[in-house]
Amino acid sequence: MENGFIQQTFPQCGFCSSPGPGLPSISVPAGRVNQLLASNEPPSDYELDDFKKILSSGSEHLHSLSQRLSQVRDLLNQLTAHSIAVENQLLISKTLTNPVRKVPCEVLEQIFSWGMVDPMNATIDSPDNSLDARDFLWTVSQVCSTWRVLTLSRPRWWASIRLDLQAPVPEERGLGPLQRFLHRTTPQALRNQYVELVGPSLRPFIEYRFALHLERSGEHTLSIYMGSKRDISAHPLLPLILSSSPRWGKLRVSFYKPESFCALEAVSDSLDSLHELRVAVFDDHKFPSSWNTTTFRNAPKLQTVTLNDRPDFFQLPWSQILNADICGKVMQILPEFENATALTLRPTKRRLSATATFSSSHLTRLSLWESHHAVPEGTIEFCFSLMSLPKLLSLELHYHGRCAKLPYFSLRTLPSLTSLLISAPSKCLDWSNTCEILHFLPNLESLSVEATINSDALFHTLISDQPSLRRLDLTGSDMSFDHKKLLNMLDGRRSERQAVLTELILPVPLMIVDTEVWRWSSIWTSAVTGGLNVVCRSHRSTIYIIQDEIPDVSNAPSTSRLQSS
Known part of the structure; x- marks a missing residue:
């Protein structure tokens, strides 16, 4: 080496x-x-x-x-x-040097707003709990002083509280000094009221967080969610929760036990601020047949109600309700909605029987749903036959059964209607019946269809029978028709001097294969330059016009010319 x-x-x-x-x-x-x-x-x-x-x-x-x-x-x-x-x-x-350190508070506020869960959208299976130390607000308020100041200066964030009452509060041992600490630091207004509740059977940290939520929310009305599959009547936190009832502005409850609803009756006379209520009832077959509750009967400001089932269980001030979404035996309480302006009805009654006609001069928006288990078919048709709605402006018909039976129309049925939605996914409508309905709606400005469109009858009707139509929404539709018929409709409406269609929403781009490319391009260009705004949900392009060299489209060469818009 x-x-x-x-x-x-x-x-x-x-x-x-x-x-x-x-x-x-x-x-x-x-x-x-x-x-x-x-x-x-x-x-x-x-x-x-x-x-x-x-x-x-x-x-x-x-x-x-x-x-x-x-x-x-x-x-x-x-x-x-x-x-x-x-x-x-x-x-x-x-x-x-991370740029996030220089993000303005206004931008942080928007970001934080997206990170929070609205209690009105919470579900019983949701793991979110505002009293959990890992919850969003508790976490971001401990990142840095800037974030803490921002979160503490937004009382409306703290006014949204989600309470998961599923599991019972376990006992704590050896918390004497901690309880004394909480007694010293709990806000004075709450300390005097709840000091007797701080005992060995209550988790002080959870109670303290709830007290802080109330303090930091300032004077804002509260948006509360409560959910449990258990009976909450003996829950240690319940007295503390119910004491805040005068501040409840929005309330969502999801319970499996009738005892849980009865536990809220203690505050039935203190719901002065409640204006929106959402109730989810589960396992209703386990409730007593004649059971009902008066919890929400005295709510002077209540105007918006959502019930997922059994409206007969609840005594509500129906006459003052303006906006309701009701599922179950809706026909029994329908006459009570004398002042409602917007209704969503999801009937589930298996045997329909004729009742008194429902007439309203206040109702402007109606949505009817035919649920999966609605029996017999034609529930929407039956419900609609009992109604007289001269001021109705918007109608939605949602079908999920084996057959979509459209209601009967005449010129006097809905004289003021300007918006119509027909939803029957994966189903073919009776297009002759559909076109007949459209014939009796001369003031229609917006039409939305969610179905299998395998006929051009709809587009023939839109040429002359809908002089005011400005919006056509085909989102959710299976466009199994010759797309040239839609362009013919656009051209025909212009020739008939109808109102200019300003918005067209497509599920997929239009596909035109023809030898006369110039003709279809001209029609499309005229429509777009004339004010038509076209939106395709699944693609950037809205139309493909392909030059067909030979009459048989199936044998067209693969090198056809492509034009997209």
Whole structure:
């Protein structure tokens, strides 16, 4: 081994400026060395002298290499430590120069707003709980002083409270000093009222967080969600929760047990601020047949109600309700909505019977749903036959059964209607019946269809029978018709001097394959330049016009010319 090889392989470092004594190389040919190693034959005198020279200087050379290896290890450790220090400085600098530190409070406010869950949209299976220390508001308020000041200065955020009352509050032991601490730090107004509740059976931290929510919400009305599959009547937090009832503005409850609803009757006379109520009843077949509750009967400001089932369970001030979404035996309470302006009805009664006609001069929006288990079919048709709605402006018909039976119309049925939605996904409507309905709606301005469109009858009707139509929404439809018929409709409405269609919403781009590309391009260009705004939900392009070289489209060449808009 030569010194040059050592200098090239091992770096010169520290006080050792030279590579140290060299080790002479073996001059005996490699073949001879292998022969000696493979046998017990002694080397010759010349060969023996060569090997002894190496042995005499090898120890010194090995010691020199060990010294240099130690120096290299020290250098490696120093460089590694320096590298770690540099990485740490880079991380600190990157963190401290992050643009998020300069985000204005107005932008942070918008970001935080998106991170919060509206209690009115919470569900019983949702893991969100405002009293959980991992909840959004508790987390962001502890990131830095700026974020804390921002969250604490927005009382409306703290006025939204989600309460998961599923599990009972476990007992705590040895919390005497903690309870005394909470007694000192709980807001004074709450301390005087709830000090007797702080006992060994209540988790002080959870009570304290609820008290802080109330304090930090200021004077804002509260938006509350309460949900549980258990009976909450004996829940330790319930007295504290009910004491805030005068501030409830929006309330959503999801209960499985009738006892849970009865537990709220204690505050039936203190719901002076309640204006929106959403109730979810589960396992209603386990409720007593004649059961009902008066919890929400005295709510002078209540105007919006949502019930997922059994409206007969609840005594509500129906006459003052303006906006309602009701599922269940809706026909029994329908006459009570004498002042409602917007109704969503989801009948589920299996046996329909004629009741008194519902007439309203206030109702402007109506949505009728035929649910999956609605029996018999034609529920919407039956419900609609009992109604007289001269001021109705918007009507939605949602079908999910085996057949979509449209209601009967005449010129006097809905004289003021301006918006119509017919939803029957994956089903073919009776287009002759549909077109007949449209014939009796001369003031219609917006038409939305969600169904399988396999006929061009609809577009023939829109040419002349809808002089005021300005919006056509086909989102959710299966457009199994010749798309040229839609362009013919646009051209025909212009020729008939009808109102200009200003908005067209498509589920997929239009596909036109024809030899007269110029003709369809001209119609489309005229419509767009005339004010038509076209939106395609699934694609950037809204139309493809392909040059067909031969009459048979199926044999058209793959090199057809493509034009997109």
